[in-house]
Amino acid sequence: MTTATGTRTTVQGAVGTAHTRVEGRDKVTGAARYAGEIPFADLAHGWLVLSTVARGRIRSVETAPVLAMPGVLTVLHHGNAPRLETDFIGLLGTPPDPTCTLFQNDRVAHLGWPVALVVAETSEQAREAAEALVVHYEQEPHDTEFSADRTDAYALEGHMPAVVEKGDLEAELAASAVALDQQYTTPEEHHSMMEPHAATALWDGGRLEVVDSNQGASWVVGELAKLFSLDPSAVRVRSEHVGGGFGSKGVRVHQVGAVMAATVLHRPVRVVLTRRQMFSLTGYRSPTAQRIRLGADADGRLRALEHLSLNQTSSVHEFVESCAAPSRVMYDADAHRTAHRIVRLDVPTPTFMRAPGEAPGSFALESALDELAEKCGLDPIELRRRNEPERGPASGLPFSGRNLEACFREGARRFGWADRDPRPGVRREGRWLLGTGMAAASFPSGAGPSTAIVTAEADGTFTVRIAAADIGTGARTALVLIAADALATTPDKVRVRIGDSDFGPAMIAGGSMGTRSWAWAVTAAAGELRERLALGTDIPPEGITVRSDTTEAVGALARKERHSFGAQFAEVAVDVTTGEVRVRRMLGIFAAGKIVNPLTARNQLVGGMIWGISMALHEEAVRDRASGGLYGADLAGYHVATHADVPPLIEADWVDDPDPDDPVGIKGVGEVGIVGAAAAVANAVWHATGVRHRHLPIRPDRVLQAAAGEPHA
Structure with a gap:
């Protein structure tokens, strides 16, 4: 909305006002195409074959009968698949999960392990052939039993400290007027987003293009480039509309399989996972066993807090469900100890799932605080008020x-x-x-480094380009409002294009950091563009474009909790x-x-x-x-x-x-x-x-x- 004040026009801020989704009409009318719906000429279809044993080796794959079936183009497996580079550290600070480095050896790490990819002219032909493929295994005993008393659990030092402690925990517990020692458990949980994982890969003039459903096009570019020994500039990933992710839609088997098949067949190949396949191939929230010990004075002030968390991981990749993270932030005590441990089992690798660590961890911690309030005869809110920390209990940061x-x-x-x-x-x-x-x-x-491109068009509108991902959160609409304010214009004058890695590196949609990170980059580019426009420069037909990079700016955020x-x-x-x-x-x-x-x-x-x-x-x-x-x-x-x-x-x-x-x-x-x-x-x-x-x-x-x-x- 604009209002005239004398000879000056002021723009009412768009940020903070309710706005329906800018892509809403396209979604409800079907004009918005998702990764598994976009048409391609000469498109082939891949269907994954998953193991029927939980641990062992592949003895043989009977491909000949399947290759003779109608429409079948190839069967990829460990004996003939392209070799991948697996010795690297990815965006999340870990080596790639071997589940995603398809068909590199004959090992089977869990039930539902990918053992082959059948590619055919149609999806129906690929599925029928995949279900007919016979795979022989050398089966080995497996262990999938998760429990709190596993003796083979261990701590993993990684992106966060496995153990954080201060003070004499046992002494403070012994001196406490009220104490609590309880075990809490949460089960295995699955993301269950509406849209399944889907990707189409093709080579165009020596450049790899992937149309995908993911939570970060830049993320997928980086991982695929490393896996296939490509320069990142030789890979383009597009992901315009995503039907939910919740932490699951990173680099998965479907993208890697599609790229492998497209490389072998020299034509576009699409791989879409079934709902049942997603339960073993796309991650989940690990079950947890959490022990919490609390000690408090008679007035409910904590003297001791211990939060120990155990989760399962696969036998081939280490993933920590950081359940003790809330205890490192929420409540202080004279003695404080938090620790994470994992146990390797013959199960799929867990992954990030909406509020990883905090969701299951808060169940244990906040249940324990409620129990302590009962023991102290205090209102649950009052107990929490009495234990408000002045600084981060673990970090010491303000x-x-x-x-x-x-x-x-x-x-x-x-x-x-x-x-x-x-x-x-x-x-x-x-x-x-x-x-x-x-x-x-x-x-x-938090916030992650991002780049954004903002163009002032000759017709008086603006175009924002950023490799953001709207996974159903409304991020695309939020960026329209943010850009409108930063450009001192109205939302109807702003077009936002997202989900294309060619727009430059940008933060993933994860960790509640997406919109914040992208907004920072858009605001920076818009500010510089306004300065250029303020000089009275005429806008040429191709527009005036400014690119931002917030790598240096977001670094200062680490100085506080x-x-x-x-x-x-x-x-x-x-x-x-x-x-x-x-x-x-x-x-x-x-x-x-x-x-x-x-x-x-x-x-x-x-x-x-x-x-x-x-x-x-x-x-x-x-x-x-x-x-x-x-x-x-x-x-x-x-x-x-x-x-x-x-x-x-x-x-x-x-x-x-x-x-x-x-x-x-x-x-x-x-x-x-x-x-x-x-x-x-x-x-x-x-x-x-x-x-x-x-x-x-x-x-x-x-x-x-x-x-x-x-x-x-």
Whole structure:
């Protein structure tokens, strides 16, 4: 909106105003094409063949009968596939997962390991041939049993310290008036995004092009270039529309397989994973076993805090689920110890999943704080207030901002927390026992180096180009609003193009850092462009273009602890005769920086809270010891919260919390919404029934067993 003030025109800021998605019409009309839908001439289709044993070696692959089937073009396997370069460190600071370095040897590391790729003229022909392919194995005994008492677990030093400690933990525990020592577990969970993984690869004039569904085109370029010994300039990756990622859509088998086949056949090849294949090939949240020990004075002030986390990883790649990370930020104590350990099993490699570490870690930590509050006879919010740290408990760094208290205050007011009877099991409505619970939330707020290109067009509009990824978060729309303000114009004058690696390196959509990182680059380029336009330069037909690079600017962020915070509140109803748990209402209040677009931000936060309900009550992937595979590896067998499970009264809001060190004031909202949500539900179930559930999900059978005083199953 513009208003005239004398002879000067001022522009009302777009950031902070609700705006529908700029690509919304294209999506609902089908004009927006996803990676598996884009047409290509002479397109061939690849179908992966997965192992039927959980550990062993491939003895032989009977390709001849399959090659004789209609439409089949080739069968790639360890005996004939192109060789890959695997000795490098990738974007995330680790070597490539051998799951993705396809067909380089005869080893089978888990059930569902990729052993061959059948390529045919049509998808149907490829699938039929893949299902007919006979592979012989030399099977070996496998181990897929994860438990808290594994003796072969070990600490891995990597991108974060495996162990952080200060003070004499045992002495402080011994001197504490109140102590707690409990074990909490979370199960294996899967991303289950709407759009499956899909990629099309082709060579064009000596340059590799990949049309993909991913969370960072620059990321995929870098990994594919290293794997196939190419210069990054010889690889282009496009990913315009993505139907969800949640941490899973990085470099996976489908891109590598498509590139291999396109290289061999000299024509475009598309590989799309089935839902069942995704359960073994695209990562998941590892099950965790977490031990928490707390010691406090009689007034509830912590003297000791220990958070030990164990997760599984595959036998071929190491991945740490950093569950103790929330304890390194949320609460201080005189003695403080946090540690991560992993155990290698014959299972697929886990990966990042929405709020990695913080989501399962907050369940354990915030459940333990609730138990401590009960022991101390304190309100759960008051206990947390008494243990607010002045600096990072583990890092010692100052906080850039920590408005958690404001979230507590506003959330308690709106939820009606002051009227809560703290006694468990006293509220009843017919057959339902009612209870309320709360938990705190936090998630790191960082930024990564990015480049952006902004062009002033001759017609008075502007074009922004950046290799960002909108995985359903509304990032494309947010960048329109940010660019409009930075250029002192209106959103209708700005076009944003994303998802193309040719626009230059940019941060991935992950770690709640995407929009913040891209906004920084767009703001920098727009500022320089405005300076050039202020000189009165005429705009030529090709426009005036400015490119930015924020590598140096974002480096200063490491000098402080930077996090989004939040307070989660839940009310549940529990029927102890059937074991049914219903969430009746939820409220989340967050301190998550400057909110760029309230419409899509609220969508992200509420979505995270709904996932918290799903995590608390529904999600659980269970492995069969005999086969090493999952029971019900599909969306029929793997339960997620649906409409009937989600209350109509679920609300997310925020307090004023701009980051003073960010050009726009952004922190990030993509993941903090799920953090603490499962703990709030679990704490509410305790308040309703008087029984603690320390093992997720809170299934009906577990409710019934708890009511009968039986141990959990």
